[in-house]
Amino acid sequence: MKSTLNSTSESATAAIFLSAVLFCFAPVCSGEESSNKRTGEDIYKQFCSSCHVAGGNTAKPSKPIAGSKVLKSIATFQEYLENPPGHMPYYKTVVNDKSMVRKLYEYCKKLKQTQGA
Ligand code: HEC
Structure with a gap:
C-alpha cells in the first residue's frame, strides 16, 4: 500500500513539474518580448525617440512627427517608413510587423509638438 501511495504522489509531482516546464515554453516566459504586448x-x-524627442525632430527640426502629413493615413506612414528619406533610418523589424506599425502610427497621431516650432 505504501509503495502505491508513493508512486501516486511521485507522478503528481512529475505532472506539476512538467506543466511548469511546458509553461515556460510559452511566449510569456521566453526572454523575447512578444510584439503584441508592446505599446x-x-x-x-526604442526606435524613434532618440531623434524625435516629444514628437519633434532633433536631427532635422523642420520635420517633426507631430502634425506631419506622413500621418495622414496608416498607408502613408507605412510607405514613409519603408522608404525613409535623408537621415531618417530604415527599421526592418518595425516595417515588417504590421501590428508594430499600427501601434506606432496610433501613438504618433497623438503626439503634439511641445518644443521648437
Ligand atoms: C537617427 C535619427 C532618427 C530616428 C531614430 C528616427 N527618425 Fe524619423 N526622421 C529623421 C529625420 C532626419 C527626418 C527628416 C527626413 C528628411 O525629410 O530629410 C525624419 C522624418 C520623419 C517623419 C516625417 C516628418 C515629415 O513631415 O517629413 C516621420 C513620420 C518620422 N521621421 C517617423 C519616425 C519614426 C516612426 C521613427 C521610429 C520608428 C523615426 N522616425 C526614427 C530622423 C530620425
Missing part, C-alpha cells in the same frame, strides 16, 4: 509608446521609445 506604441514602447516601440517609439
